[in-house]
Amino acid sequence: MKHVSILVPNGHYSLVNIEGTYQIFSWVNNFLQATNRQPLFNLHLVGASRSMTQTNGLFTINPNLLINEVSQTDLIIIPAIHGDVQHNLRMNAQLVPWIVNHYHRGAEVVSLCIGSFFLAATGLLNGRPCSTHWQFAQEFKRQFPEVILKDHKIVTEADGIYTSGGAYSFTNLLMYLIEKYGDRELAVMASKAFMIDIERSSQSPFTVFMGQKAHQDEVVLEAQEFIEQNFSDKITVEKLSQQVRVGRRTLERRFKRATSNTIAEYMQRVKMEAAKKELESGVKTVSEVMYDVGYVDVKAFRDVFKKVAGLSPVEYRNKYSSKILKMKKEKEKLAV
Missing domain, CATH: 1.10.10.60 (Homeodomain-like)
Known part of the structure; x- marks a missing residue:
């Protein structure tokens, strides 16, 4: 089984990314067990403290592991974190070296939606392709010019680092990972169970060009x-x-x-x-x-x-x- 660390960061994290990943990967495990096969994922919610409340106070998640309790992991999932990148980095200062350290020790790393901003801030995306929510593409380019942004893509993969496009397109990346770690048949079954279009590869049809006017010229x-x-x-x-x-x-x-x-x-x-x-x-x-x-x-x-x-x-x-x-x-x- 792959040890999966679904990060629960400080700040206004995406509950949908965290719960959705846990739910879909859990379904895969249950399906495999129901068909007399070994589960694929050893799932853990990982955080810097035992109780992580969104900054708006609406939701609280209780991680079952602290980051210093994870000695080895195979897959790290970074959810979207809304708000100022530098502020989020300060609030989650412990996570950056933790992610980088585990990546260099063999873990693969996934960012969902605008979780790409946090991942890019670690430096791991420099010189590598990356996607993000199309609405934030220009801001991403401005902040991280060393990253090769593929904002039309729903999924990117390079050197054990995966990123997804915006919003609910993260489910397409999950299907991609299920097929990679399992097989095509398993991914198809999961896509049918959650009614996800497994073949969707571009977020271009959903993009709205709003003009780049956040400048002073x-x-x-x-x-x-x-x-x-x-x-x-x-x-x-x-x-x-x-x-x-x-x-x-x-x-x-x-x-x-x-x-x-x-x-x-x-x-x-x-x-x-x-x-x-x-x-x-x-x-x-x-x-x-x-x-x-x-x-x-x-x-x-x-x-x-x-x-x-x-x-x-x-x-x-x-x-x-x-x-x-x-x-x-x-x-x-x-x-x-």
């Missing part, structure tokens, strides 16, 4: 506003630099530094976000949406849309348009 903010108000037009970098009264090279440099995107990338993301909203309404055809956001080449629009959203425009409309879904339901009723 007034010129870049003006450029962003101009792009967002005129996204259907053909905007060149030269025209944009004239609009904000700054030289082209200076604008490109400042724009990249402030938003982590090139101007071309930002224009593309704004256009695709507008296209997603149009497709969700289900009122217009894909071709009409394409023209509305300034594209004339069907293949180019489809390729860019799929790269950003993880689905083709037709697939995206069929999945998220309330109008299309309503039509499907009416057809199903008629068929019955």
